[in-house]
Amino acid sequence: MNTYLRQLAGQHLRDGVATTQVLVDDEVPSRIVGFYTLAAAQFALGELQEADRRRLPRYPIPAARLARLGVARDEQGQGLGVALLQDAVKRCRALRGEVGVRAYRRCPW
Numbered sequence: 001m002n003t004y005l006r007q008l009a010g011q012h013l014r015d016g017v018a019t020t021q022v023l024v025d026d027e028v029p030s031r032i033v034g035f036y037t038l039a040a041a042q043f044a045l046g047e048l049q050e051a052d053r054r055r056l057p058r059y060p061i062p063a064a065r066l067a068r069l070g071v072a073r074d075e076q077g078q079g080l081g082v083a084l085l086q087d088a089v090k091r092c093r094a095l096r097g098e099v100g101v102r103a104y105r106r107c108p109w
Helices: 002-014 080-095
Strands: 019-024 032-043 061-071
Touching: 002 019, 002 032, 019 080, 032 080, 061 080
Parallel strands: none
Antiparallel strands: 019 032, 032 061
């Protein structure tokens, strides 16, 4: 994950491939204690369970993908991963007001 943050996260942001949010240490702001990356995605209607297909168009369904999630080893077990995941969900829900994104309780992948 360090390699991703150092070498690819900025490149992915510049290229419009993904966005990465970081959680930093309050006492040492230059220290990243966790992060997650979101990217646009889509899936075919056939990948969904029958109950989830109702009232959806027949073309690929837009989605937001949690592409990466990481917590520093020495910070694990403190609930930071859960907090990062909650923030990611919050951002995706807000995104629905601007861009079509479908959310499901059951993911096809």
